[in-house]
Structures are given as C-alpha cells and as structure tokens.
Amino acid sequence: MTSPGKSPRAGQPRGPQSLITGRDNRWLKAFRMALRGGLPTESGCIGVEGPRLVEEALRSGCRMEAVLFSESGERHHARLAPFLDRKEIAFPLLRTTDPLFDGIADTEHPQGVAALVEPRKTSFDDLVRPSSGATPLIAVLAGVQDPGNVGAILRTAAAFGATGAVTAASGQSGTASPYSPKTLRASAGAALHLPILSGMSLPILLAQFRVAGIHTLASSLREPESGEPPCLAPWEVDWCGAVALLIGNEGAGLPEEVERSADARLRIPMATEVESLNAAAAAAVLFYEAARQRNSFSKAP
Numbered sequence: 001m002t003s004p005g006k007s008p009r010a011g012q013p014r015g016p017q018s019l020i021t022g023r024d025n026r027w028l029k030a031f032r033m034a035l036r037g038g039l040p041t042e043s044g045c046i047g048v049e050g051p052r053l054v055e056e057a058l059r060s061g062c063r064m065e066a067v068l069f070s071e072s073g074e075r076h077h078a079r080l081a082p083f084l085d086r087k088e089i090a091f092p093l094l095r096t097t098d099p100l101f102d103g104i105a106d107t108e109h110p111q112g113v114a115a116l117v118e119p120r121k122t123s124f125d126d127l128v129r130p131s132s133g134a135t136p137l138i139a140v141l142a143g144v145q146d147p148g149n150v151g152a153i154l155r156t157a158a159a160f161g162a163t164g165a166v167t168a169a170s171g172q173s174g175t176a177s178p179y180s181p182k183t184l185r186a187s188a189g190a191a192l193h194l195p196i197l198s199g200m201s202l203p204i205l206l207a208q209f210r211v212a213g214i215h216t217l218a219s220s221l222r223e224p225e226s227g228e229p230p231c232l233a234p235w236e237v238d239w240c241g242a243v244a245l246l247i248g249n250e251g252a253g254l255p256e257e258v259e260r261s262a263d264a265r266l267r268i269p270m271a272t273e274v275e276s277l278n279a280a281a282a283a284a285v286l287f288y289e290a291a292r293q294r295n296s297f298s299k300a301p
Contacts, residue, residue, distance in 0.1 A: 020094060027094055030116060031104045032103070035106040038180045038181055047181060048114065050111045051079055051111060052189065058084070062192055064116070065117065068095070069095050070095075072112050075112075076113045106182075107185075120196075122196055127163070127164040137162045137245075138165065138244040139166070140244050143174065143254075144248070145174065148182060149250060150186070151186025153280050160291035161290070161291050161294060162287065165194055165195070167197075209244055214242045215238075217237060217245050218259040220266060220267050229264075234268060239290035239294060240297045246258065250278070266286065
C-alpha cells in the first residue's frame with residue numbers, strides 16, 4: 001500500500017506509485033469526499049473525473065494535489081503524459097484497483113482516472129481588471145439551482161469570451177456550486193479556467209459594479225409594468241464596454257428589485273408562444289450577441 005502523505009520530489013522519475021488496496025487509505029477518502037460526496041477536501045481541493053476533465057485541470061494552471069489511476073485507467077496515462085511526465089511536477093500519481101476506484105467515482109461508468117485540484121482564487125478586482133487586459137464581460141448567476149445549467153452557462157460564457165463569473169444567491173434560491181462534479185462535467189472543465197467569485201451578496205455586488213463602472217444587464221422574464229422602461233432586445237445593447245450579465249433562477253428569474261437596480265433589462269424576442277427559454281439557452285443567445293459585437297468592433301478599421 002502506498003503512503004498517502006508524500007509527493008515525489010522534483011526530478012524524481014514519474015509514474016504511478018505502488019497499488020492502493022485498502023478502502024480506508026487517506027487518499028481514497030479524500031477522492032471519495034470530493035467525487036462521490038461533492039465536497040471540498042480538508043485542503044480545499046475539488047475532484048475531477050475522466051481523462052478529459054483531468055486534462056483540463058492540468059491545462060488550467062491550478063494547483064494539483066494528486067492524480068489517481070485505476071488499473072484499467074492507466075491506459076489514459078499516455079494522453080496525459082505531456083503534463084504528468086515533466087520533471088518539475090511534484091504531486092503524486094496514485095494507483096488503485098478497479099473496484100476501489102468504482103467505489104469513489106461519481107459517474108455511472110468510471111473511466112479510471114481522477115484528480116484533486118485546487119480551484120483558482122478570484123477577487124473582485126480580478127473580475128473588473130482581467131489579467132488578459134480584455135474589457136470585462138462577466139456572467140452573474142443569481143439563484144441558478146441546477147448544476148447542469150450552471151455548468152452549461154459557464155461553458156457558454158467562456159466560449160463566447162466572458163472574462164469571469166460570479167455565483168450568488170437570489171432571494172431564497174442559492175446557486176449551485178460551480179465546482180460540484182455534475183457542474184464540472186456540464187462545463188466541460190470551463191469552470192477551472194474561468195475566474196469565478198462565489199458566494200457574493202447580490203446587492204453588494206451590484207453596488208461594487210456601479211462604483212467600478214461595470215454596466216449591469218438583467219435578463220428578464222416579465223413584461224415591464226406601467227411607467228417602467230421597456231426591455232431591450234440583445235442587439236439593442238452595447239456589449240463592447242465593461243458589462244455584467246445577470247442570469248436568474250430557472251423558474252422565477254431575477255427578483256424585481258434586482259432588475260430595477262440594473263442599468264438595463266433584456267428580453268429575447270421569440271416568434272412562438274413559448275413563455276421563455278431555459279436559463280442556459282438564454283445565456284447562450286445573449287453571450288453570442290456579446291461576442292458578435294465585440295468581434296465586429298475589434299475588426300473595425
């Protein structure tokens with residue numbers, strides 16, 4: 001049985017260590033907590049499972065604590081070798097049996113490779129001043145409860161050039177963790193690359209955006225009341241400046257007071273009698289328009 005507490009030194013030959021055969025091994029407990037339990041480990045790491053997500057974790061630049069292969073999963077080592085076989089890598093490569101791996105995995109048909117990774121730490125300043133130098137385009141998820149929707153929104157946001165994201169509660173509705181196993185799978189690893197600030201108070205966030213000069217846009221499900229300004233279509237908004245898009249709960253949307261405090265409200269015109277789009281589908285439409293405008297602006301003479 002391998003010792004769970006020590007990582008190989010830089011420059012030491014790489015390759016999985018001796019086989020872990022006891023289910024009470026400390027490493028397996030940590031992986032079980034992060035994958036099947038969906039909770040961070042004592043060191044603050046989350047679990048990712050499958051060769052694609054492990055590869056995305058290795059690409060992300062986040063701190064890796066360990067990579068675990070099952071006996072059959074070692075076939076994926078060749079795919080990950082460009083990241084794992086570097087001399088400067090200092091985290092352990094662990095091995096366990098297929099039955100023990102199946103016991104810690106969150107997926108129905110495990111592929112035999114998983115990793116513990118520490119998500120990047122993000123501050124509000126990181127959001128309003130992206131390290132890339134790009135103009136901020138921020139996704140704010142307020143009360144989006146379904147992990148699949150959260151992951152899909154993060155994936156879409158990243159695909160269309162968002163520079164960061166915030167998860168916040170909305171009324172009685174919290175937002176699903178961006179780092180739960182289901183969310184990570186739905187985001188295809190985008191949650192590991194995108195700077196994400198979690199657990200912000202929505203009123204405080206909106207006040208800070210106002211001070212920072214971030215234009216806030218609220219996606220709306222309701223018709224404006226008498227005397228309220230009309231909702232704008234996505235193409236009627238200038239997306240080329242610093243913008244934060246607020247996406248609300250799947251059923252209830254954003255609270256009225258949040259919509260009113262935003263700089264503008266958006267509604268996607270639809271030709272049919274369908275009441276509204278799924279939160280992730282609506283986010284895709286809006287972020288696509290943002291990308292279209294920003295790309296056109298960057299190409300303008």
